[in-house]
Amino acid sequence: MVARKSFLVKKMHWGYQAMVFLALILIIYGCIEPFSPPEVNNTESFLVVDGFLNVGSDTSRITLRNTQNTNDDTRPVIEGGARISAEAETGEKYDFEEKGQGVYLLPPVNFNMTTKYRLHIRRSNGREYLSDYVVVTQTPPIDSLTYKLDLRRNAMIIYVNTHDPANNTRFYRWKFEETFEYKSAYFSGLVRDTEAGQIVPRRDDISTCWNTLESRDIKLGSTIKLNQDIIKDLPINIIDISTNKLFIKYSILVRQYALSREAFEYWTDLSKTTQGTGSLFDPQPSQVTGNIKNTGDPKELVFGYFSAVTEQKQRIFMTPALGRSPMCLAPDTLTPDDAYKSYGVLLNSYIDAGGSTFILSSSEDCADCRSQGGTTTRPSFWK
């Protein structure tokens, strides 16, 4: 009959079946850019206490400095003229001796390991500071330092292993000093003798250097959630092959400290606050100060954590010959006069077929290994 078609359509009306095709051109882009914090005029500076009481057989070293503005590029102001002493709960008092540059030293003493200690500081401006009393933590020895090449990361990873059979230590912190031997691209055999006004053979060797770097990041470990106090293969340092540190010879000295729970929390907080990864889920920063307070004004900020601890250390050497020979542009060929007047490092001389003498010269970077931060003095422990 008539209108049958429209009737059918009406029956389907809003009996709707939806298919949605989305053709989306989408570029999602999370981006990270540098951000300059607003100029914060913080004229106040606060005391920073850096160091610990070494209750083992080494000298204790405490450095006093002051805080700076974040955009202050000068060296931190050291705090001289202060009097520092370590005080035992049992009444003994050990005075540190000022050595300049804000450094205060206390030679090894036979400490009572069963008592608690605190730090007492009296600044030259009269303000007095006291730390909380801390228990002595005895550090178990490092069992071994091992290393393994990680080809994926193209890096050598150094691991630390330790354990406490008494299951007492639980919290650990490590520091290290790495030393490596390296050579400049060219050997410098000549030097200018400014008194004689001529070029003479060089007596010292400036092509072989040793550079020592200290760890910068806070390395912490805990076995509190393990049923044995064992640290196994904890990565302590990662050395990129591209740094060439491993080309000739490399050595690392690892220092190990046992921590109290409170000290561990301090170092954890400190590392969280300033080494945050910036992921969306990281906790907000908080102010980490430490266990030292101004006796007259507990609200005054004082930075640093005082602890009394024995130190354990171990050194290893390795010669994996990874990396590559240093490469440089070909040296310049100069007449002796020009060479004398130039600023280059002089390598050696040769006489050409015509009998003229020429001097080869190169840049400091290529011929003086000291320009890369090391020294030519062979460290006493080097073997």
Next chain:
Amino acid sequence: MKILLPLFILFSVGLFSKDAYAQSAPEKTITMRLDSARFNDFVKQVESQTGYYFYYDASKFDSLTLDLNVKDLTIRDVLDQVFKGSEFEYAIDAQKRIYITQGQRIITQLTPGLFEPDLAGDNGTVAYAGPENDAKERLLSTAESKLHEIGIKKHRITPGNSTITGYVRNAVTGEPVIGAAVFITSPSIGVTTDALGLYALTIPRGKQFVHIKSTGMRETQRQVMLYSDGKLDVEMRESVIALKEVSVKAGMDKNVVGTQMGTVKLTIKNLKQVPTVFGETDLLRTVLTLPGIKSVGENSTGLNVRGGSTDQNLIQYNDAVIYNPSHLFGFFSAFNPDVLKDVELYKSTIPAKFGGRLASVLDISSRDGNKKKFVASGGIGLVTGRLTLEGPLVKDKTSFLLGGRSTYSSWLIKRLDNENYNKSSASFYDVNLHISHEINEKNSLFLTGYISDDRFRLYGDTLYTYQNQLASLKWKHTFNNRLYSVFTAAHTKYQYAMGAAGLPLNSFDLKFDINQSNFKADLSYVLHPKHTLDFGLSAIYYKLHPGSFQPKGTESLIVPDVLEPEQGTESAIYVEDKFEVSPRLSITAGLRYSFYQYLGPRNVNTYVPGLPIEYIYQNGVKEYGAGKKIKSYGGPEYRASVRYSVFDNLSLKVSYNTLRQYIHLLTNTMTVSPTDIWKLSDNYVKPQIGDQISVGLYRNFRGNKVEVSLEGYYKNIQNFLDYKGGDSLIMNHNIEAAVLNTKAKAYGVEFMIKKMTGKLNGWVGYTYARTLLRAIDRESPDAPNDGNFYPSNYDKPHDFTLISNYRFSHRVSFSFNFTYSTGRPYTPPIGKYLIDGSQRVYYADRNQFRIPDYYRTDVSLNLEGNHRIKKLAHSSWTLAVYNVLGRKNPTSVYFQTVGGKVSGYQLSIFGQPIPTITYNFRF
């Protein structure tokens, strides 16, 4: 038609119905045989055989031929056979006249029972005998134009008020229309329909125009002659234009007429209008464009309502609480847009039936499945695919709605230009099932099930997963016209797990879950035309497993660590009276009493009295047996609001409420993180108590088309949770030591202009709001900022939002959205120092500085095919650009010591324009 029409109708109508006699007398029958006959031949034969006379438009039938072979049939049987399946209708009146019409049947008599409702019943008249679905649609317009007489008819109407009660239903699906405004304009009196679509409107007797409006429905009205209390059911049709440029009328009159303040209702059609980053309609992200609602960053769907934290929102999906309403780090909200009906947000007046959270109630409802026919719908997006099936299980009685959504987003993540993320993978799915069953007119059952599952692998070897599971069963029962009830039982489970397999010795599984079972009864009683009483009770049982940390693999040296489960009960009773003092003044006053118990078995840490709650001062544990009360809290919560109409279309509202919250989300990260845990109140973590006073002015202009509101609020929160810096909240056996109890105050002003109809529609909102916290123990060394007030993480004083949509024609519309807000506070480093060979920074007082301001512009263009209703397929294109200016809005700023030097960075997530093209079609 074999039933005798009652005689009194004939008398009262004053007609002498021959038809009625004809029905009782033997009727002449028709016998004829036609072969390709013309219609007027048929007419002539019938007229000669029966004496009936036809009226019709001959031009409509001149090309029509008929084949007919009938023997001894009545006129009606013959006509039924002839017109069956055609679009023609016939009607026979008492004078033996037959009217043939196209589309709409002529009504030949007045509604039976019109003047005597008690006797009105199934008397099978021609005019209203079971209209077909599409015929019904047409009939609605007649319902509008005719005069409905309500109550017992009297010759003289006595002055005074009477009450009309009835249901407002969707004409097509039969679903109740909830929250529809039913009102008269002079004097201004209005009510809204409840959860069953029921309303009770008390208005002066006499002739009245009753208007009925609801979101997404075509506005309708009824002329009534009100004699006494009576019943008027209303059916509403959906707006035909239901694609993008929907005209939304909800809340227009509610704004001025209701006592509710700070309430916003958004339907799925509103939600679809707001462009989102991935092109998919997102409920929470749209809610975030409303005044007074903020979040810490654009990757987060955590809502901060009027200074409340993200856990202070009661988010209910069909009355079951949902604990983690987001997918995929918060980039998506957990609600499938295909199954949603609407969302209602309460931020100032919180009805007494809700409780347990301080800041807001977000009441999300799914649609009921189609009761008439099976429908499949779906979508394929860039990130997700969706499919929804719905249809009747028993026609007109039982329907189901099954929706599923899943993602294939891992490839998308790989495109994130961030090393941490592009090594990751992520996926999620959610499934909704909703069954509604109408037992009879007075009883309906609703069953909802929902599961969601998220898993993502971050940084290569850590797998996070989380699941929401919830189920609710709701029974709506109407005792009588004045008393109806809703009984709800629900269960919710939320759990997460984190597995790390990077180092064999340290591989672990970390798990958390929360279970909540609740029951509630909500009753509503029309006590008196001026008093509506809501009352009920609620009971919740919580069981939480705060954490289990287990070794993974045989090599793992992890010591299993399991935190003891927590359990508690929260119960409440409430009563609330809605009192219409006069047409100008109405008052709603409620009292809720909530009672909480923290129950054993559990070992509770004890601390040295007089010293701070710190790990170092713990002096033991106290053991409590199973079911034993450890701690209880409770107290009254007051809810009151007053509306006064200063003059027509301008009203002043004041509300005050107090709320208590016994369960808290512990989080010390910037956004809601997948490892945040919930915690019940215990001896140390006290319930949060909030009280808020709000004052608002509401004015509608241009015939309710433009709605303007201005609201101010002041809020106090006791025992607001903040955190001591640096403490981990995961697997913490002394969680109470990591928590900082603070006192919070929040205040603000919200201004909004909304226009939801016309060519240009949308809203403009401006908010000024502050949220400040202060440690309760102001002397404690952990007290931030020396124990003084400091801004909360989401304190963003200025916030401006423009959502606009301009319709050039029915086929082309353009949306333009703009958002501005003050930058979030942060804590910058203000100094540095050297310790242990490396440079360290120290930070300023908490939250004293702000990241750069946030602003973003989005545009979208919607192009539609033609709107011919008879067209087989409807299609549309949407072209949208999110962040069209490409501003790199910093989501966070942070500082890192890299190689001994302090550097600041800012992270922006959607730092460039994101274009999307969507093609939609449906049939």
